[in-house]
Amino acid sequence: xxxxxxxxxxxxxxxxxxxxxxxxxxxxxxxxxxxxxxxxxxxxxxxxxxxxxxxxxxxxxxxxxxxxxxxxxxxxxxxxxxxxxxxxxxxxxxxxxxxxxxxxxxxxxxxxxxxxxxxxxxxxxxxxxxxxxxxxxxxxxxxxxxxxxxxxxxxxxxxxxxxxxxxxxxxxxxxxxxxxxxxxxxxxxxxxxxxxxxxxxxxxxxxxxxxxxxxxxxxxxxxxxxxxxxxxxxxxxxxxxxxxxxxxxxxxxxxxxxxxxxxxxxxxxxxxxxxxxxxxxxxxxxxxxxxxxxxxxxxxxxxxxxxxxxxxxxxxxxxxxxxxxxxxxxxxxxxxxxxxxxxxxxxxxxxxxxxxxxxxxxxxxxxxxxxxxxxxxxxxxxxxxxxxxxxxxxxxxxxxxxxxxxxxxxxxxxxxxxxxxxxxxxxxxxxxxxxxxxxxxxxxxxxxxxxxxxxxxxxxxxxxxxxxxxxxxxxxxxxxxxxxxxxxxxxxxxxxxxxxxxxxxxxxxxxxxxxxxxxxxxxxxxxxxxxxxxx
Numbered sequence: 001x002x003x004x005x006x007x008x009x010x011x012x013x014x015x016x017x018x019x020x021x022x023x024x025x026x027x028x029x030x031x032x033x034x035x036x037x038x039x040x041x042x043x044x045x046x047x048x049x050x051x052x053x054x055x056x057x058x059x060x061x062x063x064x065x066x067x068x069x070x071x072x073x074x075x076x077x078x079x080x081x082x083x084x085x086x087x088x089x090x091x092x093x094x095x096x097x098x099x100x101x102x103x104x105x106x107x108x109x110x111x112x113x114x115x116x117x118x119x120x121x122x123x124x125x126x127x128x129x130x131x132x133x134x135x136x137x138x139x140x141x142x143x144x145x146x147x148x149x150x151x152x153x154x155x156x157x158x159x160x161x162x163x164x165x166x167x168x169x170x171x172x173x174x175x176x177x178x179x180x181x182x183x184x185x186x187x188x189x190x191x192x193x194x195x196x197x198x199x200x201x202x203x204x205x206x207x208x209x210x211x212x213x214x215x216x217x218x219x220x221x222x223x224x225x226x227x228x229x230x231x232x233x234x235x236x237x238x239x240x241x242x243x244x245x246x247x248x249x250x251x252x253x254x255x256x257x258x259x260x261x262x263x264x265x266x267x268x269x270x271x272x273x274x275x276x277x278x279x280x281x282x283x284x285x286x287x288x289x290x291x292x293x294x295x296x297x298x299x300x301x302x303x304x305x306x307x308x309x310x311x312x313x314x315x316x317x318x319x320x321x322x323x324x325x326x327x328x329x330x331x332x333x334x335x336x337x338x339x340x341x342x343x344x345x346x347x348x349x350x351x352x353x354x355x356x357x358x359x360x361x362x363x364x365x366x367x368x369x370x371x372x373x374x375x376x377x378x379x380x381x382x383x384x385x386x387x388x389x390x391x392x393x394x395x396x397x398x399x400x401x402x403x404x405x406x407x408x409x410x411x412x413x414x415x416x417x418x419x420x421x422x423x424x425x426x427x428x429x430x431x432x433x434x435x436x437x438x439x440x441x442x443x444x445x446x447x448x449x450x451x452x453x454x455x456x457x458x459x460x461x462x463x464x465x466x467x468x469x470x471x472x473x474x475x476x477x478x479x480x481x482x483x484x485x486x487x488x489x490x491x492x493x494x495x496x497x498x499x500x501x502x503x504x505x506x507x508x509x510x511x512x513x514x515x516x517x518x519x520x521x522x523x524x525x526x527x528x529x530x531x532x533x534x535x
Contacts, residue, residue, distance in 0.1 A: 002155040002472030004162075007452040008190045008209065009466065010148035015207050016224040019140055019177075035230060140176070140226070145169065147456060148176070148223065149466050150209050151474055152185030159184050161211065163223060166476055166505070168461050173476055173505045177226040183213035189272035193279040195220045195233045195296050208232070210282060212269025218284055218294070233299045235284070236264040260288055262304045273315040277322035283339075285312035291327055293339055305342055307335045314358040320365040328355030333389050334370055336382055349380055350389030357408040363415040367395070371405035375422065377437075396436045400428060407453040413462035414492055421450030427467055429479060431488045441484045445504065447471050462492075478503035 142148070142165060149164040159181040166173050194206040207223045217236035221228060258266055267288035275281040281302075282294045291305040291312055308329035318324040318336075328334045334355060337346035354373040361367040370378040377398040386392045400420045407421030418430040418437065427450055429440040448470030456464040463480035479485045481502045 001157065002153070003448070003451065003470045004151045004153050004468035004472055004474060005185055005451050006152040006188045007454050007466055007468055007474070008150045008188045009454055009457050010150065010190050010207065010223065011457045012147055012460070013144055014190075014192060014205065015142045015146070015148050017142055017144075018137060019142070019224045019226050022225055022227040022229065142176070143167075147458070147461060147464075148207075149173075149474065149476075150188055150190065150223070151452075151468060152181075152188050152211065153178075153472060154184050155472060159213070161185070161188070161209065161221065162474075164474060164507070166461075166464075168464065171503060171505050173474065173507050175507065179221055179228060181211060181213060181219070182217075183215045185211050185213050186268060186270055187212040187272050189274050189282070191220070191274050191279075191282065191296065192276075193296055195222075196299055210235075210272050210274070212272050212284065214268045216265040216267055216269065216286070216288075218265075218269055218272070218282075220296075220299075233296075235282070235294050235299055235301070237266075260290060260304075260306070263301050265290065265292060270311060270313045271315045273317050273325070275317050275322060276319070277317075283315050283317065283325055285315045285327060287311040289329075291315065291325070303339065303342060305337065305339075307337060307346060307348075308333065314355055316358050316360055316368075318360055318365050319362050326358045326360060326368055328358040328370060330354045334358060334368075334380075336368075336385075347382070347385035348389045349378075349386060349392045349394075351378060351392070352376065356405050359408060359410050362410060362412050369408065369410065369418075371400075371408045371420065373404045375399060375401035375403055375405055375424075377405060377408070377418075377420065379432075379437075398430075398437050400430075401426060407450045407467075409453050409455050409465075411455045411462065412457055413455075413459045414489060417455075417489065419453045419455065419465060421453040421467060421469070423449040425449055425469075427453060427465075427477075429482075429485060440488050441482055443477075445475055445477065447473060447475060473506060476505040478505070 145168070147166045147168070149166055151162045151164065153160055153162050161179040161181060163176045163178065164173055165176045189210045191208040191210055192205055193208070194204060195208055209221050209223055211219045211221065213219075215236075217234050217238040219231040220233040220235070222232050260266060265284065265286040265288050267286050269284055269286055271285045273283040275283070280296045282296055283291060284294065285291045289306065289308055289310060289312060291307065292301050293303045293305070294300070295302045307327060308331050310329050310331035312327055312329045314326075314328040316326045318326065323339050324336055325339055326334065326336050332351050332354060334349045334351065335346045338344065349370070351370055351372050352374060353376075355370060356373055357369075357371045359369045361369065366382050368380055368382065370380065372378070377400050378392075378394040379396050379398075380392070380394045384393065401422035401424050403422050403424040405420050406423050407419075407427075409419050411417035411419075416432040418432055419427065420430065421427045425444050425448060426442050427445060427447075428442045430437045431440050445467060447468055450467060450469040452469070453465060453467045456462060456466070463478060463485070465477045465479055466474065467477060468474045480489075481500045483500075486500070
């Protein structure tokens, strides 16, 4: 099994030119040791509860005193083993053995005559000084014209983040580095603020990603550090009370509350939304039916909201009124709430089936989009809030797909340009005008069921679309090379007298990794014909 469940672009220039390698110093080693100890305690607690259940007691019947006295029984006596090994005198195996004249015999001959140097740079026999280091630096270098794309990937039940580099001019997409995750990821969000700082300077930038998984914890990773072992910070029940180390987790399962509370989520994290105006704020929604607001400077939950009666699967901040949050739920309602006034009644819109995604119109923030499980897109005006959800009257509705609209995005640089992706395996591009939406093109890119579609955030690559799904491959589609898109947005596309070949860039794969009888990238190689329907 291989699939990509979520993705996010990193704007140009946000990443460090040369990422740093994760190094374990004394402080980091101490932090890792404590984390390992806490994880071991978790495993012991699980074993204690399992032993209690085997005796007929439930987890709730086991008191804290019993947990403290229950210990894993390990053999303490090793007398028999020691007696068997005593004849080999292993305690002195590395001692020097006296020679015939009483001098210590050297195992490697005249080792004292061997020459050694403090570093390779001092060794005259090493002529390729730093060649490997220079090659590695070139491989890791991120140019100002490169875009990062972060993808949440699951492969053979192993979850990890893949950080891609997209080189637009070279038509190249490759994996720069990856990060192991503890559980299947469900959502990712790029964050531009350093995590865990006591104060956020408006000029201070960071390059982090927040990851939500089936666990109730939100992990924050630094994208400018490679080979990291643990996240920089954890938001949730695994977070610490220590101000000096926001990444250290205190995981004591018997102390975790399974009831909805004001401090952390207790179920899977379904969506994340970073506030671009108030950069220290991150909103999250969960299967526990709540929305929580996190302060990234303290890595603590600032406020918890309960606007919905079912799982909350989508959130989005208004780009103009930066304190207003849009949230959608499986209770078939969408709420627009001012996070500064949690006790104020919030307007609510209703839809015909479970909500899949919500998004504001970045070019006119008075309007927002809703996509649903039955394949419909709703376009609503915040100024025309209904008295009851059942009385919702959208500006227009669109039956975009026959199945769930599982992926949706609004182009941030090109007004009226939408993309929908569905579990029916189709990706559709739309042109929204004053008369309503019209389909530009429909494509099956061979990605399986579509789980994520994201437009690039930079104007220079505004027509680039990242898409992925159930087959686990990432594709970057230059939609400006599609003839139908060029007709619809001709004023925004560079003119050319030559025929433009459609560009679809993916990670190069070995032929052995591809499915038998199928070329990498599915039927994307079919070009502009065959697999697309144009207006």
